[in-house]
Amino acid sequence: MKFSYFLPTKLSFGFGTVEGVGAEAEGLGGTRALVVTDKVMVKTGIVGRVGSHLGGVAFDVFDEVEAEPRIEVAQAVADKVRSAPYDLVIGVGGGSSMDMAKVASGLATNRGPARSYVGSNLFPKRPLPSIMVPTTAGTGAELTVTSMVTVDGHKQWINSPLLLPSVAVVDPELTMSMPPSVTAATGMDALCHNTEAYLSNLASPITDSAAIEGIRLIVKNLEKAYDLGTDRAARESMSLGALMGGIALQAKMVYGHSIGYTIATRFKLPHGVSCGLPLPYIISNYAVACGPKMPKLAEAFGVSPAGDPSELGKAVGEKARSIAAHVKIPTTLKELGVAEGDLSSLAEECVTMYPRPSSPLVFDARSMGLLYRRMWEGSLEA
Numbered sequence: 109m110k111f112s113y114f115l116p117t118k119l120s121f122g123f124g125t126v127e128g129v130g131a132e133a134e135g136l137g138g139t140r141a142l143v144v145t146d147k148v149m150v151k152t153g154i155v156g157r158v159g160s161h162l163g164g165v166a167f168d169v170f171d172e173v174e175a176e177p178r179i180e181v182a183q184a185v186a187d188k189v190r191s192a193p194y195d196l197v198i199g200v201g202g203g204s205s206m207d208m209a210k211v212a213s214g215l216a217t218n219r220g221p222a223r224s225y226v227g228s229n230l231f232p233k234r235p236l237p238s239i240m241v242p243t244t245a246g247t248g249a250e251l252t253v254t255s256m257v258t259v260d261g262h263k264q265w266i267n268s269p270l271l272l273p274s275v276a277v278v279d280p281e282l283t284m285s286m287p288p289s290v291t292a293a294t295g296m297d298a299l300c301h302n303t304e305a306y307l308s309n310l311a312s313p314i315t316d317s318a319a320i321e322g323i324r325l326i327v328k329n330l331e332k333a334y335d336l337g338t339d340r341a342a343r344e345s346m347s348l349g350a351l352m353g354g355i356a357l358q359a360k361m362v363y364g365h366s367i368g369y370t371i372a373t374r375f376k377l378p379h380g381v382s383c384g385l386p387l388p389y390i391i392s393n394y395a396v397a398c399g400p401k402m403p404k405l406a407e408a409f410g411v412s413p414a415g416d417p418s419e420l421g422k423a424v425g426e427k428a429r430s431i432a433a434h435v436k437i438p439t440t441l442k443e444l445g446v447a448e449g450d451l452s453s454l455a456e457e458c459v460t461m462y463p464r465p466s467s468p469l470v471f472d473a474r475s476m477g478l479l480y481r482r483m484w485e486g487s488l489e490a
């Protein structure tokens with residue numbers, strides 16, 4: 109066995125940890141910070157709350173982040189961070205705000221347009237230090253090398269290990285006011301990260317341990333957090349499950365996220381809805397390829413681990429689908445409004461634009477077309 113694991117981000121987890129954000133900022137040498145966020149975070153008072161704990165660190169707010177941010181937003185945050193001598197970037201919000209904060213930290217110290225950084229490992233200079241303060245329990249963006257951007261209608265990424273945040277302050281208190289629809293989408297995203305990372309060729313004992321614990325926590329608590337947002341224990345477990353997903357994400361995703369990208373921009377779906385829909389079908393279709401790992405996955409999903417891989421795949425897929433249905437995530441492409449005639453072009457886009465070398469199942473346009481048909485019909489057959 110051989111693997112490497114790199115996570116230089118300091119983690120601070122638990123209720124009340126946001127109160128320590130000023131000390132973290134000072135510890136990084138911060139004197140003037142740019143807070144990158146969206147208007148909802150300002151309106152709900154969360155930005156004010158984070159700011160109130162920044163002590164002697166001066167800060168300005170960039171609140172123009174949109175859902176599924178376009179490259180133009182990345183450029184706007186670059187222009188802002190380059191307009192004054194900031195020495196720290198703080199991301200406050202969900203994955204979109206944190207992704208744009210990571211981009212801001214990189215573009216503060218590196219020249220040229222945001223568009224020229226789309227791709228991998230393109231930052232010659234070290235970014236500004238950054239602190240991420242997630243307000244959802246889902247994306248794991250506080251622990252990843254990736255910033256997703258929408259370029260000319262397609263999901264693309266700005267990737268670099270240099271973008272890994274310096275500190276992640278994960279305070280479940282900040283997730284308490286999330287509405288049920290956001291709890292559902294971000295929670296499903298976290299379930300996808302843990303599950304897809306577990307099914308990946310690049311999984312290691314470290315990512316598997318995180319993934320299995322993350323799945324266990326989310327399966328037990330997502331419905332509770334959705335039904336009763338004030339359930340503090342459920343919120344804490346969801347934040348922890350999402351954090352585990354961030355740790356597991358280093359194993360990279362399989363085709364669930366690729367399928368999600370093809371439907372996200374076309375149907376203007378939140379990220380967690382677009383990758384949550386394929387999850388049950390991904391599980392049932394990968395089950396045979398990941399046979400030896402299926403009993404443990406079944407246990408984490410609360411399903412009996414007895415049976416052959418194909419049976420377990422269907423049973424676990426069915427469980428994932430029942431959770432999705434409970435939190436009102438669509439479970440078939442037909443329900444989403446995808447036309448039957450569009451299935452093959454979506455499948456083609458999936459394998460050509462979003463290939464997954466880390467997938468133990470290799471797809472071509474034809475076999476991916478079959479998977480899209482199963483997702484359209486709602487069939488968990490592999």
Ligand SMILES: [Fe+2]
Pocket residue numbers: 247297300301365379383
């Ligand atoms: Fe995701």
